[in-house]
Amino acid sequence: MNHSGLFIVLEGIDGTGKSTQSGLLAEWFRSQGREVVASREPTDGPWGAKIRATALSGRLSPEEELDLFLKDRRQHVEELIAPALAAGKVVILDRYYFSTMAYQGSRGFDPAEIRRQNEAFAPRPDLLFILDLDVDSALARIGGRGDTANEFEKRDSLAKCREIFMALKEEPFVHVVSTDEGPEKVQAAIREIAAAHAPA
Numbered sequence: 246m247n248h249s250g251l252f253i254v255l256e257g258i259d260g261t262g263k264s265t266q267s268g269l270l271a272e273w274f275r276s277q278g279r280e281v282v283a284s285r286e287p288t289d290g291p292w293g294a295k296i297r298a299t300a301l302s303g304r305l306s307p308e309e310e311l312d313l314f315l316k317d318r319r320q321h322v323e324e325l326i327a328p329a330l331a332a333g334k335v336v337i338l339d340r341y342y343f344s345t346m347a348y349q350g351s352r353g354f355d356p357a358e359i360r361r362q363n364e365a366f367a368p369r370p371d372l373l374f375i376l377d378l379d380v381d382s383a384l385a386r387i388g389g390r391g392d393t394a395n396e397f398e399k400r401d402s403l404a405k406c407r408e409i410f411m412a413l414k415e416e417p418f419v420h421v422v423s424t425d426e427g428p429e430k431v432q433a434a435i436r437e438i439a440a441a442h443a444p445a
């Protein structure tokens with residue numbers, strides 16, 4: 246999909262700092278005078294809400310879960326992402342179909358097939374930041390946030406998710422950023438890469 250906007254996605258296992266960094270990045274682009282649409286997946290729409298409920302009540306079957314994420318994303322692309330990019334805005338997502346590759350891939354689906362299914366309707370981002378942190382540190386941060394690990398945040402599953410994310414690292418639009426250091430340092434690294442790609 247050709248567009249005049251800038252499409253940035255942040256990915257990584259739970260607790261790596263995606264929400265923190267996407268908020269800071271949106272703030273920075275707005276300070277540069279850019280119009281920004283920041284969003285997340287699962288979305289706050291009907292399908293996304295259904296998915297979020299299962300984080301506490303217990304996960305659906307892998308097939309049902311994948312179906313809901315695809316339904317949520319189709320609505321997200323149609324109603325928010327595609328129109329914003331067409332209008333030349335900066336779109337910043339906290340998770341996208343790479344999370345589907347990782348989390349539903351860790352439940353037995355082929356990540357490459359998930360990617361093919363999604364890229365049939367979901368535009369590939371201009372920049373993908375994979376925030377990387379070891380699983381135990383990520384789980385500790387979830388605890389530090391005041392949350393207890395939910396049904397999506399089991400240690401062994403997150404380790405598999407991390408592997409699937411890292412398998413993307415050689416692709417030209419992918420940038421792996423360790424979040425071992427403080428939020429400000431991580432954001433400085435992200436902004437340096439984003440600035441080099443932001444159209445004048």
Ligand SMILES: Nc1ncnc2c1ncn2[C@@H]1O[C@H](COP(=O)(O)OP(=O)(O)OP(=O)(O)O)[C@@H](O)[C@H]1O
Pocket residue numbers: 257258259260261262263264265266386387389390424425426427428429431
């Ligand atoms: N670089 C960092 N160093 C230390 N703590 C951090 C860093 N970035 C974020 N945190 C803290 O770690 C916790 C998790 O951060 P955040 O919620 O942004 O992660 P996330 O990747 O969006 O998690 P989830 O996928 O579970 O929503 C928060 O308490 C946040 O304040």
Ligand SMILES: Cc1cn([C@H]2C[C@H](O)[C@@H](COP(=O)(O)O)O2)c(=O)[nH]c1=O
Pocket residue numbers: 259286287314340341342344345346348349397398
């Ligand atoms: C987009 C997407 C997300 N997930 C999982 C990953 C998370 O554990 C939960 C909720 O996301 P949040 O970042 O904690 O808000 O959903 C998934 O399994 N598949 C996906 O496609």
